[in-house]
Amino acid sequence: MALQDYLRDMEGCSRCSSCKWVPFNQVKSWRFAKNCPSVTRHNLHAFSGSGKMIMGLSMVSGRSELNDTVTEIIYRCQLCGACDTACKVYRDDIDLMDVLLALRAHCVEQGQLIPEHMLTIDALKREDNVFGEPKARRGDWAEGLDVKDAVGEKPQVLFHAGCRYSYDPDLRETVRGAVRLLRSAGVDLGIAGADEACCGGRAFELGYQGESENFADDMVSRVKATGASVLVTACSDCYAAFNYLYPRMGKELGVELYHITQYLEKLAGEGRLRLRQRVPKLVTWHDPCHLGRKSEPFTGEWKGDKLLRPVTMKRTGKKGVYDAPRNVLKSIPGIELVEMERIKGYAWCCGAGGGVLEAFPEFAAWTAAERIEEALATGAEALVTSCPWCLRIFRDAVEETGALLEVYDLTELALVSAGEGVLAGGAAR
Template structure:
């Protein structure tokens, strides 16, 4: 079989209702009550043809499986133009609740026959292979963010910082470390043994490279004696929690997102934010935390609500119905920017002073988008907000 993985999705592909919900929503397709939106698929929002939507890719996949269509290079580009945010299926598809695994399998099958991935994803993979991070920065600088932070040498809990917080936004990793230390939570880091979680590899169909990444990180976790792994990046969290077990079977450790731990620490009284932050704040749910596999939705809101003076307001498209931040600022910069800009507008519409998020990529994209449209809105990670409220 030419497209072995795609074959598994035949029931969904053949039974696509062609109902257009995957392009234009709405969030709640069956009123009488509930918010609706005219914006759903980021890719469709940019390109405005059915080709650039779940529906278009599904129809092409059907023709591929029937042997009636040989994918061209241009079509491969279309396949990779998707942010894999999952809005198309979770929000209202009447046929299947999960499109993302199907589109990932489409990419993997295309890669297997030498038709993918597109160049920016190949470059990312090359950099991960060379230096263990998506930026191609020296492996030796991976733990530079932790210098002077007095991190334990031995603990059951491992903090997995991820590439963005390790290299591009060290303040995120530092904020997480400060909160863990302040709450009396012993933790270790993997240092130079930590490499990219593999999310950009798995999502672009580069499965051999992904397997190698999984193997390397699992060895490092084992060596550290991890019983629990904490991530502050939703993308890392998602791939560790859902993709690693698919390749490696049951893990020896539990994967926890920092917002889950923070909510627990707040409830136990181990974190008591006392400094009032008199701001109108909205929380941006990362797709990888609220929609794709997991539903970590209440916890971040509990954490934010524990801060005195905060006025927490909701944007249109929240919880599992969240809108993507843009996800791929390096690989798909234009689409990523448009998507992030739309999210900034959502926050501005409800008069928020600050967007709080809980993912290194969301933080990156939303900051980048806010800057590009000269928005006065602040974008901060939830760990930074908590540090501020705790005076850390």
């Protein structure tokens, strides 16, 4: 839908600024009451969810024009969706997240492009990944692993690593660990290797919705070609694309979809994954936006007055994946989970999403540092998450700030507990 199609949403904004705060029931302190990295960092109302909607309204009403300044404001946002969750506490008739996406699509349509994002899109077009790394090397990370080639060997479960895990050398051991963990549970697992491609979610968020759709089509055919009946991804971004974005675009993967945390929970529940080794650690859990509120399933598009839209069709952020990772953590002997103040649907973003890491790395780092502070405030020794983007930026932030905090992917702790690895230097080996 074009920006003007969201006119009712935009002019519905009462400017109450709830979008800037953790839902008020859950405000637990002065320090961690804010939910939106964009306006918290930049302060002008334009940076908030409300502000971006009003800018959209202003442009659609012919009061102002899209230019570089406005474009930058639109893109200085991780699209984390916290504003949408907060707004929807009180509103049934505004889909704030959709307006933010429409604003970006509008920028692209109008030729207002962010140079770093153009590089990403070029990379995608050229190499099927957001980094522009050679597509032929996409499967290198799995070298030597006991895992099927999904193309041809027809595994029951297709493991989708995603761009970040495939190419980030620092995270290679993490994703390899995930595969070892699944294999240790006897999962019939395959990877597509060089035939895996980007999910296209990032392109959608950058405003290149057409590109994204191409990737989705491509992904559907690739998955179908493997013959797998289950798809497990270790990447939260990909999970959100598969679970929400594809259905929204009318694309069906035709497989049972799991995020790795969900699948580990399932395996543990079935007794196939035995987490017996003690991992004595006080940890806190970071809900990745894409695993949490942004992965909420698509429930159809409501035509007409949203005030009359059934509640079941309103995305509230409540149906994200929140319990699975916590259940897995709690099932690891020795782990004590202490929650941060901003969690689940109102979790603070890691800072990496929405193209911010690429275009505005300083802002991304600031956002991550905020989360690190919040994690430290719990007294936890370690921050655990389950998204390569979150993992990357948190590890960088810890290094940058010198914070005494270990950062793990959930699979790393599970791997250790399953007796398949040891913790070393803030990562599992």
